[in-house]
């Protein structure tokens with residue numbers, strides 16, 4: 001990688017919001033909702049490097065890749081390619097610039113037009129951009145096929161005659177046809193067999209060396225990203241949680257989300273040797289993302305309010321109970337009971353039993369280690385026994401983490417490594433953050 005001071009691509013405050021209203025009436029009645037798929041993303045790509053983008057399904061990786069290349073129109077923000085702002089250039093300029101910026105799709109089965117021959121699939125961008133005609137076009141197509149490891153004789157064949165790996169090679173040849181500078185590779189190997197994945201990754205690396213390409217490499221598979229990337233950006237719910245050199249981001253991990261992603265890689269995994277971290281719940285909806293740090297609803301290292309002295313596990317569990325109680329209308333959903341007994345006849349079960357069922361569901365001990373917190377919890381469970389969920393939620397509202405209130409900035413571990421987590425804000429005591437058991441406390 002040849003890192004230069006000026007990035008080849010710079011993304012500033014990029015947003016892509018989808019409006020889910022299905023028509024005029026929805027819009028008129030305000031029934032549409034806004035999906036914040038990409039929300040205020042800043043990134044840089046340096047010439048000749050591979051920037052990996054990782055995160056769970058639905059966190060906005062594809063939307064980010066497509067918005068960067070203007071394949072979909074961003075809601076806000078700027079994308080500069082070699083200093084030129086892509087969001088602001090005329091259509092003619094954009095068409096010219098777009099030859100430098102190509103996209104490789106995830107699914108090599110769906111992304112190639114089944115009615116076109118391989119020659120026409122690869123020849124299409126040559127025609128559209130007036131790059132080559134006649135014999136020159138034929139030769140160029142043959143050359144491109146050979147560059148990606150296929151025979152030049154394949155031009156008259158159709159996509160269905162090829163394996164998945166071969167089809168992805170055809171997709172790569174098509175992207176290379178216009179002699180690009182940057183390629184966004186969107187999960188280019190995730191639909192392929194493991195043995196074929198390695199071949200395609202090697203091909204991409206060889207092409208990068210040969211043509212000096214810069215890649216944005218989108219993947220949910222951390223081992224693949226770790227293998228191919230010079231730098232990595234970790235995305236969560238439309239935002240960048242952490243970005244930095246691959247080694248700095250993964251070994252050891254800093255952001256609790258990065259740590260959880262690493263621990264979830266199926267074993268054996270060279271990147272993670274400790275215990276597996278289970279995140280509570282699924283990724284929240286990007287329609288109404290959580291306040292403060294968007295990861296606080298699942299973060300195993302959520303910072304504790306200075307008013308309590310609980311273990312980290314107790315604190316995570318009590319905040320889980322609070323969040324669930326605030327989002328439910330049924331006491332039963334807060335218990336391990338699956339026979340409906342709690343809701344059908346709450347008065348028939350004792351307060352003690354309800355208490356036990358709730359503590360079991362949220363992995364809370366019979367008695368919290370902090371007496372004041374225990375009093376609040378017991379009172380809240382009393383209110384739940386009386387069927388007063390709103391009152392119980394109000395009481396549990398005493399458990400507030402700073403992570404719910406404060407949106408983390410990007411803290412700089414060094415010039416190249418940014419971490420959006422309050423644990424790295426000097427305002428919080430993170431001395432115990434590596435232990436995983438002692439609570440992390442607000443100063």
Ligand SMILES: Nc1ncnc2c1ncn2[C@@H]1O[C@H](COP(=O)(O)OP(=O)(O)OP(=O)(O)O)[C@@H](O)[C@H]1O
Nearest residue numbers: 018035037056057058059060061062063064220286
């Ligand atoms: N056209 C659309 N209209 C409305 N919402 C959309 C649209 N496209 C994507 N989304 C939503 O935007 C969010 C981000 O989706 P996106 O596909 O970018 O995520 P991703 O990280 O690439 O996921 P995956 O790995 O599953 O492809 C998701 O909640 C998704 O449902």
